Amino acid sequence: MRRIVDWCRRWKVREWWFSIIWLWGLIPGLSSLDQHSRTASVLAVTGVVVFGAAFVTSMANGNRNANPRLRIGCFAVTAALALAYPLLLGGSWLSMFVYAALCNTHAFPMRRAIRTAGPLVAAQWVVALLTGDPFGDYWPWLASTAVAAGFSILGVERQRTKVRLRQGEEAMAQLAVNEERLRFGRDLHDLLGHSLSLLSLKTQLAERMVHTDPDACARQIAEMREITATALAEVRESVTGYRRPTLATEVARAHTTLTTAGIRPEIDPDLGIRAKTLAPAREAALAWALRESVTNVVRHAAGATTCRISLTGGSAGHTLTVLNDGTASPSAPFGNGLSGLRERLTLEEGHLEAGPTPHGFRVRAHLPSPAHPEQEARPTARTAR
Template sequence: MTSESWAGGPMRIGQAPGNRRQAVGKMMWISIWLLYLAGPVGQLLRVGVSATERIWGGLGLALFVLCYFFVVFRHMWRMASGRPMYAALVLMLALSTVLSWTLDYTWLVLFIFTSVATAVVLPWRQSRWTIPLVTVVLIAVGARYPDIRDYFVFAYGLPALGSGFMMVGVQHLIHTTKELRAARQEVARLAANEERLRLARDLHDLLGHSLSLITLKSELAGRMLPDRPADAARQVADIEQVSRQALVDVREAVTGYRRPRLAVELTGARAALRTAGVEFTADPALEVEYRGLAADEEGALAWALREAVTNVVRHSGARHCELLLAEEWEADERRYLCLTVLDDGAGPPRAQHDGNGLSGLRERLALAEGRLETGPAPRGRGFALRAYVPLGTAPMGSEAAPDTSPESVNDPA
């Protein structure tokens, strides 16, 4: 979980706000650091400060905060560059200098914010000089206050220098994370392409011999006509048999590629939730094999798990997710295996339709004689998805029960 997840769903480092709640979370996270402006605010409220100082000091502080938000918050979803950014940084440095020179030494804290802002916006080749420059200006201004001359370098100078270079490290981490995320997407794309190539090779191996044999027998049957119709008919019968077998082989190959396994999808779901920063709990029953669960039914549940986790990661803004698997008896004396995915996110969609993903999932489950149920989570907040597939009418402990032998648990695939 990231620091902003409490405010608007999981928010990954270096990622743009995906919705208003996440944008508010970003804003609140930045605003926490404004507590360090308590010194300048307290100085303005101090007894003996003139009304003119309060007015100009308040206006200057408000302008400084606006520049700070403009620079730092805008940079969180787009590269901050161009004249507006540089103008905002120069204005922040000017306000820091003027306010701390004319009002009080407590205003020296503005230089720390300016140092951090330069580290956030400017590239390293520039920030490695601007951060020390801001620190030097801070020391020059602070030297005019004899009351703090003995310690202001440690109280203000070192924090300005250290915070700036620390933020440079954070920026480097953000850029590294973005590159890693892009690399993962490229790996996934290459893996999908490799899978397509492997399927093409397998189909070639399956069909190459069959099509060659069909071509040969077709030519042979053509030569036998019209003088040897009986032999030609046998060749045509062989062609039909080879064609049917080739069709069966292709169907088996394609079905094997497209039918997901529940254990495999669970591994992918865990990786997706961890990457999105969503805490989750997974039922151990998801990791065992059910003897009474047919391949089509398992494939439907696996698709349901994939679709549910995709919705949690992309749309829900959830902080926590539960993955459950249980057997249930229905009124028709049939046993069902129920996959339940619960989250504490935004809840059911406002639209009246399910969308393409859930509609397609509902159709898949219907083909497996199952059903899909969606709605609010039991706790009143979040979304619940339940996918049912039949297991038959065998009692507990029979062949419909999960295979919990050591071989099955250790090697679910």
């Protein structure tokens, strides 16, 4: 089954079939072929096959990674046949301009597609007048072409923006992985280099003293045990830090992600200061909440222009708020991401609130004050050390 799914994705079976279904608009033209000679009908059907193949190919290869010459060629074929068929066979073929408008969207970038859509719609009006058919017979296709040209440009450009955003996130993730590898190498050298060198030296001393001075050898072995325990603790602390995200990192990531998506981030300038008062585990829970909330804003907040991120703290605890002015889809609050956040916050005795507001959609992650206040003071003490 998996092989069949992979094969369908590779050959874009879904796009092909979806495009073929769209060709139902050519039925009125095909129905009118009985008014023409057999030779004309055969030539017309052949042209329709070529037209349909060009349209389906254009729709299935509409992304920017496809061959641009192929996409432009498909548009040229559909546009030429859309001009010829109504003039030669009647106004029932004016629907071909709708498909030419869709191919135009996939063939060019947005600005050039807009410049091409205008003349294409104007050409349809001219051809419609030249056919001499009553206006009531073809006006729906005139309106459909204009609507298809406009909405398809917006839809395709939105899809391309999502692709660019996803590629940017993948590139950022790869850069972050490379940077973490370098930092991991530096930290391991700093953590273990001195300790291992000292252990090697004390091992040599203990080896020399094992027969001549057993008491001194025992002291060296005891010191080696202390050095080993300290190095092990430092390694564990370092590994724990790698597994936990921080608010500072996620704020920087959120700023880049929102800006790339065309959403203006409004981040509380005091967020970083308040984050330093949190214990690592509690900060990691809020960092995960920030990451998932920003991801939901980009994916589900339709029409969002701004996103406010703030962190408040007091005797009652800390609350991270992410508020956007877009309209969330009905399924957005119930996704697996928010469910996972609720579980993370529950481990820290916190809770999550997510829902629409009069001005958009808001996510709140609240962590109450810990039972032992010294838990929140640990990061500051460690930093000072």
